[in-house]
Amino acid sequence: MKALVLTKYNQLDYIDVEQPETGPDDVLIEVKACGICGSDLHGVDGSSGRRLPPIIMGHEASGIVAEVGANVTEWEVGNRVTFDSTVYCGTCHFCRRGEVNLCDHRQVLGVSCEEFRRDGAMAEYLVVPQHIVYRMPEKLSFEHAAMVEPVSIALHAARRLPLSPNDTVVVVGAGMIGLLCVQVVRALGCGMVFAVDIDPRRLELAKQLGADDAFSPNDTDVATEVMQRTGGRGADVAMEAVGIDSTVSMAVDVVRKGGALALVGNIAAHVDLSLQAVVTRELSLFGSCASRAEYDICLDMIARGAIRLDALTGAVAPLAEGAEWFRRLHDGKDGLMKVVLRP
Numbered sequence: 001m002k003a004l005v006l007t008k009y010n011q012l013d014y015i016d017v018e019q020p021e022t023g024p025d026d027v028l029i030e031v032k033a034c035g036i037c038g039s040d041l042h043g044v045d046g047s048s049g050r051r052l053p054p055i056i057m058g059h060e061a062s063g064i065v066a067e068v069g070a071n072v073t074e075w076e077v078g079n080r081v082t083f084d085s086t087v088y089c090g091t092c093h094f095c096r097r098g099e100v101n102l103c104d105h106r107q108v109l110g111v112s113c114e115e116f117r118r119d120g121a122m123a124e125y126l127v128v129p130q131h132i133v134y135r136m137p138e139k140l141s142f143e144h145a146a147m148v149e150p151v152s153i154a155l156h157a158a159r160r161l162p163l164s165p166n167d168t169v170v171v172v173g174a175g176m177i178g179l180l181c182v183q184v185v186r187a188l189g190c191g192m193v194f195a196v197d198i199d200p201r202r203l204e205l206a207k208q209l210g211a212d213d214a215f216s217p218n219d220t221d222v223a224t225e226v227m228q229r230t231g232g233r234g235a236d237v238a239m240e241a242v243g244i245d246s247t248v249s250m251a252v253d254v255v256r257k258g259g260a261l262a263l264v265g266n267i268a269a270h271v272d273l274s275l276q277a278v279v280t281r282e283l284s285l286f287g288s289c290a291s292r293a294e295y296d297i298c299l300d301m302i303a304r305g306a307i308r309l310d311a312l313t314g315a316v317a318p319l320a321e322g323a324e325w326f327r328r329l330h331d332g333k334d335g336l337m338k339v340v341l342r343p
Contacts, residue, residue: 002343003123004322008053009046012323017056020119020127027075027130028067029083032142034121034319035060036339037150038176040110041330055112058341059085061121062136062145072130082145082299084132085109086290087118101156101290108290122319124343134295137303143316143340144302144309150338151298151307152291154180157262158188159294160286161237166191168230170222170254171211173241173265174202176337179209179312181239181264186210187306192229196222196250201335209308217246223253234259243267252277260284312337319343 001019004012022028037060043051051057062082065075075081088095088103095103109128110120120126136145154177163169169185171178174197182195195206195214203214213229215222226235234256240248243265251261252274263285278285291298301307314336317325325339 001124002319003056003119004058004319004341006044006051006053006055006057010044012044012326014320014322017123019125022067022069022127024069024071025130026069026127027065027072027081027133029061029063029081029121029126029128029133030066031061031063031121031123031126031343033062033146033316034058034341034343035146035149036322036326036329036341041326043111044326044330050111050113052112052114052117055110055117056119056121056123057110058120058122059109059111060146060149061126062142062148063121063126065133066125069130075130075133080136080142080145081133082136082148082295083109083128083134084291084293084295085149087129087132090131099292101292122322122341122343134299137299140299140303143313145299146340147309147312147338148295148298148302149291150176151180151184151302151309152294153177153264153288154184155294155298155301156291157181157239157264157286157288158184160288161239161260161262162284163188163190163237165189167236168192168194168226170194170196170226170235170238170251171206171241172196172238172247172251172254174199174206174214175241176312177264178202178239178241179206179337180307181241182206182211183209183307184301185239187301194226194229194235196247205311205337208311217250222250226254230256237261239264241265243271245271248273252283255281255283257281258283260286262286262288264288314339316340316342
C-alpha cells in the first residue's frame with residue numbers, strides 16, 4: 001500500500017509499505033480522509049520528540065471497514081467509521097474508571113517515542129482495535145468525520161470545567177483547538193464568549209464562529225477589557241489553548257476570584273505560574289489531555305451543525321501531495337487552518 005512516511009526529520013516520502021495485518025480483535029480500515037494536526041507539524045522537524053523516524057503519522061481520520069478480525073462482531077465490511085486517536089487497553093485501573101485517556105498502556109496513533117511506536121492513518125490502510133471505532137452519521141462527509149478528534153479535545157476540555165449556563169468564557173489562543181473551544185462553549189449554553197489571539201484573521205474567524213468579541217494583546221490590555229465587560233468581576237472560566245508563559249499568565253489574569261482554567265495547550269514543557277494569584281484568588285486549574293470516549297457526542301454535534309467545520313478546512317488534497325502541504329502549513333503564509341489529505 002502507499003503511505004506518507006516520515007523517513008527522517010524534515011523529509012516525508014510517499015512510498016510503498018507493507019499493509020498491516022488484521023488481528024482477531026482488530027478492524028482494517030481503508031482510509032478516506034486524514035487531517036494534518038499541529039502536533040504532526042512539530043513532529044516533522046523533531047521538536048516534539050514524539051515522531052521518531054521512520055513513522056507513518058496521522059491520527060485524525062475516517063474511512064471504510066475493509067476487513068474484520070475473527071472476534072469482531074459489531075463491525076462489518078463497508079461500514080463508514082472514524083476512530084479514537086488514543087489506543088487504550090480497557091482493563092487497567094483508569095480504563096475501568098472510564099478515564100481511558102489516562103490509560104496505563106495508552107498509545108496514540110501516528111506517534112513514535114521511547115515508550116511505543118504506532119503507525120498512523122496517512123496511508124491507504126490502517127489497523128485499529130475494534131473498541132476504539134465509531135460509526136459515522138449517515139450524511140457526514142469523510143472530511144468532517146476526520147476532524148472529530150480535535151472537536152473531542154475541545155469538548156473534553158470544556159467538560160473538565162465547572163461550567164454553568166450563561167457563564168462568561170475567555171478562550172486564549174484561536175488556533176484550531178481554540179476556535180473549536182469557542183464553538184463548544186457556545187453550544188453548551190455559555191453567555192459571553194471572548195477569544196484572544198495575535199493573528200487578525202483568526203480573531204475575525206472566532207467572531208464568525210460564535211465569539212462575542214475577540215482581542216489581540218498587541219493592541220488591547222486583555223485583562224482590563226475583560227474586567228470592563230464583566231462589571232469588574234472577570235470571566236467565570238478561561239480555556240488556554242496555546243501553552244506558553246504569556247498565554248497561561250493571561251488566562252490567570254482574566255478569570256474572576258473563584259474562577260477556573262482549563263489548560264489545553266501544550267507547547268512548552270514548563271511555564272511560569274503566579275502561585276500567589278492561584279492561591280489567594282482560589283482559582284481551580286484543570287489539565288485536559290486528549291478526550292475521554294466522547295466521539296459519539298462530537299459526531300452528533302458536527303452532524304447537527306452545532307460545530308461548524310467548513311470555515312476551518314483550508315484545503316483537501318491527495319495524500320501523494322502531503323509533503324508539500326506540510327511545508328505550506330509550516331511556513332504559515334497561506335493562513336491555512338486545517339488540511340485534510342485523501343489517500
